Amino acid sequence: MNATTIPATTAPVLTFGGVSVTRVVESVGSIGMTPDQFFPGTDASVWTEDADALRPHFLESDGDTAMASTSRVAMQTWILRSDGKTILVDAAIGNDKDRPDVPSWSHLQTDYLDHLAAAGIVPDDVDVVVNTHLHADHVGWNTRLVDGVWVPTFPNAQYLFPAEDLAFWDPANDNATIMGAGAHTVWADSIAPVLASGQVRSWSGSHRIDDALTLESAPGHTPGASILRLVSGDHEVLFVGDTLHSPAQLRDVHTSSCFDEDTATAHTTRDRIFSEAAERGLLMFPAHFGGHGGFTVKKSGDSFAIVEWAPLDAI
Numbered sequence: 001m002n003a004t005t006i007p008a009t010t011a012p013v014l015t016f017g018g019v020s021v022t023r024v025v026e027s028v029g030s031i032g033m034t035p036d037q038f039f040p041g042t043d044a045s046v047w048t049e050d051a052d053a054l055r056p057h058f059l060e061s062d063g064d065t066a067m068a069s070t071s072r073v074a075m076q077t078w079i080l081r082s083d084g085k086t087i088l089v090d091a092a093i094g095n096d097k098d099r100p101d102v103p104s105w106s107h108l109q110t111d112y113l114d115h116l117a118a119a120g121i122v123p124d125d126v127d128v129v130v131n132t133h134l135h136a137d138h139v140g141w142n143t144r145l146v147d148g149v150w151v152p153t154f155p156n157a158q159y160l161f162p163a164e165d166l167a168f169w170d171p172a173n174d175n176a177t178i179m180g181a182g183a184h185t186v187w188a189d190s191i192a193p194v195l196a197s198g199q200v201r202s203w204s205g206s207h208r209i210d211d212a213l214t215l216e217s218a219p220g221h222t223p224g225a226s227i228l229r230l231v232s233g234d235h236e237v238l239f240v241g242d243t244l245h246s247p248a249q250l251r252d253v254h255t256s257s258c259f260d261e262d263t264a265t266a267h268t269t270r271d272r273i274f275s276e277a278a279e280r281g282l283l284m285f286p287a288h289f290g291g292h293g294g295f296t297v298k299k300s301g302d303s304f305a306i307v308e309w310a311p312l313d314a315i
Contacts, residue, residue: 012311012312012313014310014311014312016230016232016233016235016237017212017231017232017233017234017235018082018083018212018232018233019080019081019082019212019213019230019232019235020080020081020082021078021079021080021230021237021285022078022079022081022119023076023077023078023079023293023312024076024077024078024079024112024115024116024119024121025074025075025076025077025115025315026075026076026077026092026093026110026112026115026141027074027075027092027093027108027110028072028073028074028075028076028290028315029060029072029073030060030062030070030071030072031070031071031072031073032070032104033070033071033258034063034067034068034069034070034071035047035059035066035067035069035071035246035248036067037258038071038245038246038257038258039245039246039248039249039255039256039257039258040256040258042248042252042255043252043255044066044067046248046251046252046255047059047066047067047248048065048066048067050066050247050248050251051065051066053247054066054246054247054248055069056072057072057289057290057291057314057315058071058072058246058247058248058289058290058291059071059072060072071245071246072290073245073288073289073290074288074289074290074293074315075092075093075137075288076090076092076287076288076293077089077090077091077092077116077141078090078239078285079116079119079121080213080230082209082210082212082213082230082232083210083211083212085127085128085210086121086125086126086127086128087126087127087128087129087130087209087213088121088126088128088129088130088154088157089130089132089228089239090130090131090132090138090241090287091129091131091138091139091140091141091142091153091190092112092137092138092140092141093105093108093110093136093137093140093141094108094112094139094140094141094142094143094144094190095107095108095109095110095112095140095141095144095145096108096109096144096145097136097140097185097186097189097190098185098189099136099182099185099186100182100185101179101180101181101182102136102182105136105137105140112141113153123153123154123155124154124155124156125156126154126156126157127156127157127158128157128158128159128160128209129142129154129157129158129159129160130160130209130215130228131159131160131161131162131165132162132225132226132227132228132239132241132242132287133162133165133221133222133224133225133226133241133242134161134162134165134166134168134169134186134191134222134224135179135186135222135242135259136179136182136183136186136190137288138241138242138287139186139190139191140190141153142154142159142190142191142193142194143189143190143193143194150188150189150190150193151193151197152193152194152197152199157199158199158200158201159194159199159200159201160200160201160202160203160207160209160215161191161200161201161202161203161224162202162203162204162215162217162222162223162224162225162226163202163203163204163224164204164217164219164222164223164224165222165223165224165225166191166202166224167223168222168223168224169183169186169187169191170187171183171184171187177261178258178259178261179259203215204217204224205217212230212231212232213228213229213230214228214229214231215227215228215229216228216229218240218241218243218269218273219262219265219266219269220243220260220261220262220263220264220265220266220267220268220269220270221241221242221243221257221259221260221261221266221269222242222261223261223262225241225242225243225269226241227239227240227241227243227273228241236280236282237282237283237284237285237294238273238277238282238283238284238285239284239285239287240273240284240285240286240287241286241287242257242259242286242287242288243266243269243270243273243286244270244286245257245286245288247289247295247306249270250274250297250303250304250305250306251303251304251305252303253267253270253271253274253302253304254267274297274299274304275299277296277297278297278298278299278304279299281296282296283295283296283310284296284297285310290314290315291309291314291315292309292310292311292312292313292314293309293310293312293315294309294310294312295307295308295309295310296308
């Protein structure tokens with residue numbers, strides 16, 4: 001991934017009832033895949049008709065046409081402060097990790113922990129780490145390398161893992177996956193050390209973190225993929241993980257990324273979540289959106305369209 005220079009945090013902090021939300025970015029830039037590579041079988045019109053709206057935050061300007069340009073994504077964490085606790089949602093790629101299947105993610109040396117510090121957070125402060133699913137770019141900072149040993153980055157945190165993903169990615173179960181053998185490396189350096197530390201709580205179906213925050217199953221991208229629902233005061237917000245990776249998927253919910261394990265289920269999940277968000281005017285924050293990070297939608301026929309972007313600084 002060819003990352004660009006980014007600010008440590010993207011002000012302002014958003015407040016929803018009694019919960020504050022801060023975006024902390026590890027990196028943002030090209031993922032190195034054109035739309036038809038990132039989204040196999042995609043309808044080119046979805047990209048070409050919206051090319052101006054997709055650039056510069058979701059398509060790089062490195063190709064003559066939209067279909068020749070590479071997709072742009074953010075690797076980031078959502079920090080929620082709720083009920084006196086600090087909750088970290090998704091843990092990006094991480095430093096020093098060996099990722100042979102994705103060389104651009106291998107042995108990174110980013111300033112992520114400095115970016116957390118700029119947001120007023122040191123690792124000891126984190127009470128809960130949520131991995132919406134267990135892909136490499138969501139679990140990397142679960143651990144860090146200390147004297148040659150992988151140790152939990154957040155020593156006082158409870159780590160919440162979807163039970164279905166724990167079972168699916170466990171090398172002992174030898175499940176076939178589109179991620180290939182590299183998933184075993186992710187397990188060894190970012191999952192197993194946290195299991196060994198006794199800090200993991202697995203959950204299935206739904207899991208209440210506190211009165212404002214609930215995890216809910218949203219399968220398709222992975223068997224255990226999930227979203228986080230924030231309900232506080234008059235506010236309701238959805239952190240939708242990897243339910244989508246580009247605004248182009250709003251035009252056609254059948255546009256799946258090449259990383260979706262079960263495309264049919266992913267389609268159903270997207271339609272269900274987008275439909276609720278449109279009907280109720282809910283703000284959605286995907287895991288990898290650059291730009292303003294979140295948005296509201298409306299429904300038009302079988303498609304959806306962005307109504308308004310979140311009031312975050314664009315990246």
